[in-house]
Amino acid sequence: MQEKIRNFSIIAHIDHGKSTLADRLMQFTGALTEREMRDQYLDKMDLEREKGITIKLQPVRLNYKARDGRDYILNLIDTPGHVDFSYEVSRSLAACEGALLVVDASQGIEAQTLANVYMAMDLNLEIIGVINKIDLPGAEVQKIKEVMENVIGLPEEEIIPISAKLGQGIEEVLEAIVQRVPPPPLAEKGEPMQALIFDSYFDSYRGAISYIRVVAGEIKKGEMIKMMANGKSYEVAEIGVLSPHMTPVESLQAGEVGYLAAGIKNVADIKVGDTITKTINPALKPLPGYKEVKPVVFCGIYPLDNNDFERLREALEKLSLNDASFVFEPENSVALGFGFRCGFLGLLHLEIIRERLEREYGMNLLTTAPSVVFKVVLTNGTEMMVQNPNLWPATAKIDHVLEPYVKASIMVPEDFIGAVMQLCQEKRGDFITMEYLSTDRVIIKYRLPLVEILYDFFDALKSRTRGYASLDYEIIGYFRSELMKVDILLNGEIIDALSFIVHSEKSYHRARGIVAKLRKIIPRQMYEVVIQAAVGSRIIARESIKAMRKDVIAKCYGGDITRKKKLLEKQKEGKKKMKQIGNVEVPRDAFISVLELDNE
Amino acid sequence: MLHERQVEALLEPIIKECSLSPQVEITMEANPLNLDLQKIEALKLAGINRFSLGVQSFQLRELELLGRMHKPEDAFATVEALHQAGIRNFNLDLIYGIPNQSWLDWLSNLKKAVDLAPPHLSVYLLQAEPGTPLAQSLDRGQYLALCEDEEERFYYQGLEFLQENGYEHYEISNVCRQGYQSRHNLIYWDAEEYLGLGASAVSFIGNIRTRNQNSLEAYLAEVLRSGHMDREILEVMDHRALVADAIIMGLRKTGGISRELFVKRYGVDVMDQYGAVIKDLIQMNLITTDNHRIKITAKGYFLSNQVFYRFLP
Numbered sequence A: 001m002q003e004k005i006r007n008f009s010i011i012a013h014i015d016h017g018k019s020t021l022a023d024r025l026m027q028f029t030g031a032l033t034e035r036e037m038r039d040q041y042l043d044k045m046d047l048e049r050e051k052g053i054t055i056k057l058q059p060v061r062l063n064y065k066a067r068d069g070r071d072y073i074l075n076l077i078d079t080p081g082h083v084d085f086s087y088e089v090s091r092s093l094a095a096c097e098g099a100l101l102v103v104d105a106s107q108g109i110e111a112q113t114l115a116n117v118y119m120a121m122d123l124n125l126e127i128i129g130v131i132n133k134i135d136l137p138g139a140e141v142q143k144i145k146e147v148m149e150n151v152i153g154l155p156e157e158e159i160i161p162i163s164a165k166l167g168q169g170i171e172e173v174l175e176a177i178v179q180r181v182p183p184p185p186l187a188e189k190g191e192p193m194q195a196l197i198f199d200s201y202f203d204s205y206r207g208a209i210s211y212i213r214v215v216a217g218e219i220k221k222g223e224m225i226k227m228m229a230n231g232k233s234y235e236v237a238e239i240g241v242l243s244p245h246m247t248p249v250e251s252l253q254a255g256e257v258g259y260l261a262a263g264i265k266n267v268a269d270i271k272v273g274d275t276i277t278k279t280i281n282p283a284l285k286p287l288p289g290y291k292e293v294k295p296v297v298f299c300g301i302y303p304l305d306n307n308d309f310e311r312l313r314e315a316l317e318k319l320s321l322n323d324a325s326f327v328f329e330p331e332n333s334v335a336l337g338f339g340f341r342c343g344f345l346g347l348l349h350l351e352i353i354r355e356r357l358e359r360e361y362g363m364n365l366l367t368t369a370p371s372v373v374f375k376v377v378l379t380n381g382t383e384m385m386v387q388n389p390n391l392w393p394a395t396a397k398i399d400h401v402l403e404p405y406v407k408a409s410i411m412v413p414e415d416f417i418g419a420v421m422q423l424c425q426e427k428r429g430d431f432i433t434m435e436y437l438s439t440d441r442v443i444i445k446y447r448l449p450l451v452e453i454l455y456d457f458f459d460a461l462k463s464r465t466r467g468y469a470s471l472d473y474e475i476i477g478y479f480r481s482e483l484m485k486v487d488i489l490l491n492g493e494i495i496d497a498l499s500f501i502v503h504s505e506k507s508y509h510r511a512r513g514i515v516a517k518l519r520k521i522i523p524r525q526m527y528e529v530v531i532q533a534a535v536g537s538r539i540i541a542r543e544s545i546k547a548m549r550k551d552v553i554a555k556c557y558g559g560d561i562t563r564k565k566k567l568l569e570k571q572k573e574g575k576k577k578m579k580q581i582g583n584v585e586v587p588r589d590a591f592i593s594v595l596e597l598d599n600e
Numbered sequence B: 001m002l003h004e005r006q007v008e009a010l011l012e013p014i015i016k017e018c019s020l021s022p023q024v025e026i027t028m029e030a031n032p033l034n035l036d037l038q039k040i041e042a043l044k045l046a047g048i049n050r051f052s053l054g055v056q057s058f059q060l061r062e063l064e065l066l067g068r069m070h071k072p073e074d075a076f077a078t079v080e081a082l083h084q085a086g087i088r089n090f091n092l093d094l095i096y097g098i099p100n101q102s103w104l105d106w107l108s109n110l111k112k113a114v115d116l117a118p119p120h121l122s123v124y125l126l127q128a129e130p131g132t133p134l135a136q137s138l139d140r141g142q143y144l145a146l147c148e149d150e151e152e153r154f155y156y157q158g159l160e161f162l163q164e165n166g167y168e169h170y171e172i173s174n175v176c177r178q179g180y181q182s183r184h185n186l187i188y189w190d191a192e193e194y195l196g197l198g199a200s201a202v203s204f205i206g207n208i209r210t211r212n213q214n215s216l217e218a219y220l221a222e223v224l225r226s227g228h229m230d231r232e233i234l235e236v237m238d239h240r241a242l243v244a245d246a247i248i249m250g251l252r253k254t255g256g257i258s259r260e261l262f263v264k265r266y267g268v269d270v271m272d273q274y275g276a277v278i279k280d281l282i283q284m285n286l287i288t289t290d291n292h293r294i295k296i297t298a299k300g301y302f303l304s305n306q307v308f309y310r311f312l313p
């Protein structure tokens, strides 16, 4: 059995064509009928389709009759390419023996190409290099082969040129998988069953559904299983494979990938990275599991209607089952009431979670401005980690402050070296190194404050390099910095949800920008609204919004009452997107849109 | 505009078949260009007893900007003809907030209007409806729209001037001499039933608002074929919607709405059903209440949408 199984992930930089290649692999092996086929079939979520990117890993089982005449089972996992979702990649890789590394023939190696392939190498996976999009006029197959050999160490002659779009080279890829990816390790007779949970989600009918990789032994429908993290046991209600539709099977054996449902309603009982074993002849030790990922960006998420707090908690719990990389804990704000402080891997991650909460759970939410976690050392010697600007201690109590830094790797054609360096300098960066990847492409490394790259760095980078630059970063630790808290006041009252932490040199600029932005997005009210920014008790910026003077339908007679009422209804709808804070109505997007400053 | 013969043909059967009250109000809307003494007399004979003139302004620049064909003299002449024909009951429509209009421009329009002694005046804030040539020129920056603050000033100071000259302010945009409230318009503001005849006319009967077929040919064809008007349903209102409608329309009148009347007509006390909303609005100084009536405050007139939307179901 084992020798016929091949488990592999498809990895690449964003948009290099992973999901499209998965389409062709499914098509070639007959997993999908022509009628079922649609582009990027595995991007099932509406959000994925709208944005044209993969957000979640997605396993599929393919049956492939190879040229050697034998039937193979190929378990493929399609992964996202965006840096915010690299946790999905690392979990996928841990369930595989091989990886298809896809490189765009016109873009070449980019930042996440390297980041992802290094992850696969660390796990000792067999790597099959694939150059995709060879149909593009700008394809530079030979040149990219050389770079892949030089930079990643993949022998040039083993790299497969393909066009996922046109379906060229697909069979070569399948053959390479069969021949080069090793089968899963041989199972020993009678060894205790162990299965790794690499993903899960909540289904309102069947409870939690887990995607598992059986590592040892065999699991059957109806057996009693045990979660090794908390010892709770359940009966297996259904196991199956995704081919790509859910197809129940009687058993899954060591080396196989599939799904499992056991009527688990309590989402806390099932944890991604946990090991499942059986109650009879249980394994003694869990599998290594995953390194916990640490969220780097935090923001408050509040229900617009305060009565929805419990519903929001439930939605967060269920969603966290499907995304183990975000965290949340209750908090409250004077301005916004009860909500949650949530941590994410990046801003796209934040945006996606917020969108999913709204769409999949019908929530109406307000998000506060994201912030990183600062380390504050107090005069009495104790250290404090501050996730929420409101918990910033009084200046007199602070000895010094540290902020998280990253090592950023930026890949760009050499013409743009100057532009990239200037940008990094503006963002308080320190140059580390620069290396040539090929004759005309370099990788520039900078040490930068995480805060600086979170907001608009990537957009600025793209626009200053005409779209050619790609960016990867890793957190390298905390370093001392001159930081201060700025409060925003509306009609003299501090709005805690709008406070932010900023580098002292940038405080004026940022405060003025935010105040001006708020003036633009808060509509005129019945009263004048004064917007101020303050450091301690010192006001550093001020704007005001004059009271509304006109809101009238001058003419209203029989013929157009219906139409005029529609205008009023629209107005009423608009109010639902507002949060009443004191006597000021603030659009719910105000809290997050204060970020979009420098883009204007 | 209809020929006087057509008006006669239209009114004759109504006057004959329906026993009209002696106080019946039969208004003809007209542009100043379209009326002269002879025509007015003929229309009067046909049964018209009130005229409403789209004067808008007494300044050539403003009339041109509004895309009106008539000149200031036409308005004077038409009103003179009304007087000669012995029509005492008539209305003038005026518009303020025209681009580049100054307070003195507006005041001079008001003065000229008052000099013509109309028993009724409608003063409307200019509404540049999207898609109209005016809206397009405003978008292009060809004219400078007045700012909110100026519009508000023109409104309140204009009303003040009219009140000083003996006019009673009885609806957001309407004033009149005592006893000359428009009976027709009051039907809308009192949320009473009405029947609209003719292509695209709106009716409100029971709890349903309908609009007749827009095309004149199709409308006529259907009336001739079946004797019925081909109508599109605009709204079917439940009880809550009816009450909301009556409040929103009723509060347009400076006299406001009567609590007793609501209890009698709809079986609800507005104070009970909208207690929280009313409390907020009083606090914002947008409405006032006593034991009998609920009214919009003077401050509330020009902010009345802030009041109305809160009553929507």
Ligand SMILES: Nc1nc2c(ncn2[C@@H]2O[C@H](COP(=O)(O)OP(=O)(O)OP(=O)(O)O)[C@@H](O)[C@H]2O)c(=O)[nH]1
Pocket: A012, A013, A014, A015, A016, A017, A018, A019, A020, A021, A040, A052, A053, A054, A055, A079, A080, A081, A082, A132, A133, A134, A135, A136, A162, A163, A164, A165, A166
């Ligand atoms: N010309 C050409 N375009 C391709 C090819 N393969 C994929 N594309 C296009 O590249 C874009 C990205 O393809 P995806 O398959 O969504 O890329 P991905 O790597 O899955 O992207 P993420 O999951 O967001 O990282 C789409 O517009 C595809 O149509 C190819 O072989 N040739």
Ligand SMILES: [Mg+2]
Pocket: A018, A019, A020, A043, A053, A054, A078, A079, A080, A081
């Ligand atoms: Mg994809």
